[in-house]
Amino acid sequence: KRFFEFLDTKHKSKPSKPIFACLATISNHMRFDFMPNESKLIYPNPKNMKESFANSIHLTDKDLPIFFQELAKRNYLENSLIIILGDHSYPLGEHGIWYTENGFYNESFKVPFLAIWKNEIKPQRIKDTAFSQLDIAPTVLDLLNIQPKKHHFQGNSILKKEQNPIYLIQPYNGIYLSVVKHPLKYIKHLRTKKEYIFNLKIDPGEKSNLIKKYKNSKELEILRSELKTIYLNQLLIQKNKVFHEN
Numbered sequence: 001k002r003f004f005e006f007l008d009t010k011h012k013s014k015p016s017k018p019i020f021a022c023l024a025t026i027s028n029h030m031r032f033d034f035m036p037n038e039s040k041l042i043y044p045n046p047k048n049m050k051e052s053f054a055n056s057i058h059l060t061d062k063d064l065p066i067f068f069q070e071l072a073k074r075n076y077l078e079n080s081l082i083i084i085l086g087d088h089s090y091p092l093g094e095h096g097i098w099y100t101e102n103g104f105y106n107e108s109f110k111v112p113f114l115a116i117w118k119n120e121i122k123p124q125r126i127k128d129t130a131f132s133q134l135d136i137a138p139t140v141l142d143l144l145n146i147q148p149k150k151h152h153f154q155g156n157s158i159l160k161k162e163q164n165p166i167y168l169i170q171p172y173n174g175i176y177l178s179v180v181k182h183p184l185k186y187i188k189h190l191r192t193k194k195e196y197i198f199n200l201k202i203d204p205g206e207k208s209n210l211i212k213k214y215k216n217s218k219e220l221e222i223l224r225s226e227l228k229t230i231y232l233n234q235l236l237i238q239k240n241k242v243f244h245e246n
Contacts, residue, residue, distance in 0.1 A: 086111035
């Protein structure tokens, strides 16, 4: 509600200007036990992090309608594109891992993405492929029918369903670098040099490391080479070469 009061202030100061706003919530965050006892609606006395997580995510979902109720009260926000997503996921013991600093599996990265635009976006579920936060900006441009001649976005519009490689970085515990070219996911652990390949279509739980199967294969060579993009991106940031000078 405070967020919408803030938007009201912005609108009153410049009523003809469109609004771009980001609301970053942290109510559903490890160790998921910051809520008062009366808000623990599923497990009143949680015995572990999994039960605390259930309480936390349920409370977040339960209160999400307040956002849309406040949105509906304001005529100036009637034609709004709403995007809801997470920055990362959280493992709950799927591979014996209970902290995001340790895992490189899908449960540490997979997040929901929900885009709502009344009378503009038809309900649909996109699955059997992979996208990332890098694809959000091109998707917004696509929805707004904005087609700049030049831009620096590396992703693709989700609506076009054309997939670029997806890059995942786990900067802790020796650094894991990953690239997903669906259905294959390749991971390299920089500390130990150990490599992994999973087929997410037939093995979504990432139980079987197929690195031996793909040894000396063209697919593995391509996946390894894709990691160079991560290093190039880091170099461009360090050299301040991401944006043209003009």
